[in-house]
Amino acid sequence: MSTTTSRLRLYRFASPATFYPLAGKLVPWFAAVAAILAAWGLWLGMLRAPTDATQGDAYRIIFIHVPAAWMSMLLYVVMAFWAAVGWAFNARLASVVARAIAPTGAMFTFLALWTGALWGKPTWGTWWVWDARLTSELILLFLYAGYLALVSAIDDPRRADRAGALLAIVGSVNVPIIYFSVVWWNTLHQGASVSPAAAPKMAAIMLQAMLLMTLAFWAYAFAVIFVRARAIALERDNDANWAGAAVGRAHPQSEATT
C-alpha cells in the first residue's frame, strides 16, 4: 500500500510576507555600510598603501580583483545552498533568494575577470593569461551563465527553481574537481610566464584594505540581493494580500495565500 500526500507547504522557513518589509528596512543600511567601507578600503588601497617594488602602482587593482573573486566563489556556494534548502523543504523564500543571488554572483565574476585583465596588461604585457585562477574564474562565469540561462528558459517557477537547484548543486560538487583539473592543466603546459595572480608581498595595510573591500562587497551584495529578492517575491505572489498591501493596492477579493 502506498500513500501519496501533497508535499507542498509542509515546512515554512520564512514567509515572503514578513521578509518583504524587513528586507526593505535593511537595504538602506547595507547600502550605507557598503559605501562607507568601500570608500575607506579604496582610500587605503589606492592612496595609502605603498607602491610595490616590482609592479608599481598597477597592482592596486588587486583591491578590487581579489575581493570580487572571493565574492564570486562564495556567492555561488551560498546560492547553491539556498536553492538546495528551497528544494528540500519546499521553502519558497529560499528559492527566491537563490534566484536573486545569481546575477550578483555573475557580476562579481565578470568584475574579477575584467580587473584581472586590467592587472595583467600593464604588469605582464598581455590582456589575458591562461593561468589556473583566471581560467577557473572564467569557468565559474560559465557556471553562472548556465544557471541563469536554465532558470530563465523554464516558465514554471517551481520547475525552474528545482532544476536550478539541481544544477547549482551539481556545479558546486564539480567546482573543486574543475579547479584541480585546471591547476593540473596549467602546471603541465608551463608556457605561461609568471601569473598575474601572484600577488605582491602583503603589507599589513594592504591586507586591511582588501578585507575592507571584501566586507564592502559583502554589504553591497546583501543590499542588491535583498532588493532583487523583494521584487521576485512580489512578482510571484502577485495575487496575495500582502503583495497588494505592499504596493498600496486595495484587493477586496483575494485572501492571503501565504
Add this chain to the structure above:
Amino acid sequence: MSTTFAVLVARDLRLAARRRIDAALPIAFFTVAVSLFPLGVGPEPQTLRQIAPGVVWVAALLAAMLSVTQLYATDLADGSLEQMLLVPDARLAIAAAKAASHWLVTGLPLVVVAPVFGLMFDMSGEAIAALVASLVLGTPVLSLLGGLGAALTLGLRSGAVLLILIIVPLCIPALIFGAGAVAAVDAGQSARGHYSLLGAVVIFTAVLAPIATAAALRIATE
C-alpha cells in the same frame, strides 16, 4: 530494475538501427568539425600533430552534446517517457539506459573513427593508441553528463545550445585529462597520471550522474 534497463537499451538500439542515417549524423559532424581545423590553422604537420589531441577531443565533446538533446525529446513527445516513468523506481534505470544507448550509438562510433583522424593529423602510433584509450574512458562521461543536461532541459525550446552551456563546464576535467594523456604520450612521457585521474572522473560520474539525472527527470515531469 535491470530488466527495465535492458528493455530500454534494446529498444533504443533497435530504433537507431532503423534510422541509420540519423544515428550517423554525430559522426558526420565530428568529421566535418575536425577537418575544419587544418583549414583554419594551416597544414603544417608539426602544428597539426600538436593540436590533434585537443581538436579531436573538443570535436568529440561537441558531437556528443549536439546529439544528446534527442535522447528524451521524442519519447517525451509521443508519450513513451510517461509510460517508462510509471514503472516503480524506474528513473535511475531510465537515466542509465539512455546514457548507455547514447554511448553505444554515438560514443563508440566516435572512438572507432578517431584513429583515422589521428592518421590525418600525422600522429604517432602510440599517440593514436592513447587517443583511442582516452576516448574509450572519456566518451561515457560525455554521455552521462549529456543525459543529465537532456533531462534538465526536457521539453524546453532552447534545446541544444542551452544544454551545451550547462554541461560543457562539467566536462572540462574529462577533456583536460583525456587530451592531456595523449599529449603526454606524444611528448614521450608517461600518461599514467592522466589515465588514473580520468578513470576517477569516470567512476565518479558513473555513480553520481544517473542519480542526478533521475532527479532531473522527476523535476521535469512532475
Add this chain to the structure above:
Amino acid sequence: MDERQTAGAPAASDAAIVVRELQCRRGDRVLFAPTSFVVAPGSIVWVRGANGQGKTTLLRTLAGLSVPAAGEIVRNGARPPLYLAHANALKDDLTVAESLRFLVQLAGSSVEAAAIDAALERLGVASRRNAFVRTLSQGQRRRVALARLAAQREPLPWLLDEPFDALDTSGVAVVADVIAEHARRGGSVVLTSHLPVPIDAPVPTVVQLHEPAMA
C-alpha cells in the same frame, strides 16, 4: 460539492484506490474543488468535468506521475496501475507488434507472442502486426495502444484517458467489452470520456469535478 460516491461501496481497505480531498494543480492554478472517491475492485469510475477542469491531471496524479496539490491518494496493491494517456506511446519506427511488446514488457508483464497477437486481433489490427507504426492511421494507432488493455489479464487498476476517442462504432464496442470484462475479473477502471460510456455491467460510478471555490 463533496462527491463521496460511497453508497453501498466496500470498505476502504478493500478498495484499489482511495482518494481523499484531492486537489491537483497545473502551474499555479488549482484545477478543481477537493474531491473524494473510492475505486473498488470490479467498479468503473467515470470522471467527468468541463474542458480544462483537470480530468487528465487527475489521472496522471492517480498514476503517480504528478504530486497532488492537496489531499491524499492511497493505493492498495504493489503493482502500478496501467495508465493509458491521450498520447499513444507508440514509436513510429517500431512495428505494431514490437511497440505493443515493449509496452507490455515495460509494465512487467510476461510477453508471449500468442497473447500479443490475440490482443491485436481483438482490436482488429492483427493484419498490420508487422507494419511500422508510422504507416497507420490515427484510429489504427489508437487501437494498437488500446490493445494493451486486451493483453492485460491481472486485476490491476486501469486509468484510461478518453479510451473511446478516435474510434469507430465497432472499436467503441470492443473497448467497452474489454473494460467490462476487466471489471468482472475484479479489476478496477477509472476513465474519462466526453462521450457516453456504453457499459451497463457494471454501471459506471460518476465522479464530477467542480470548479474550486474562490480561494
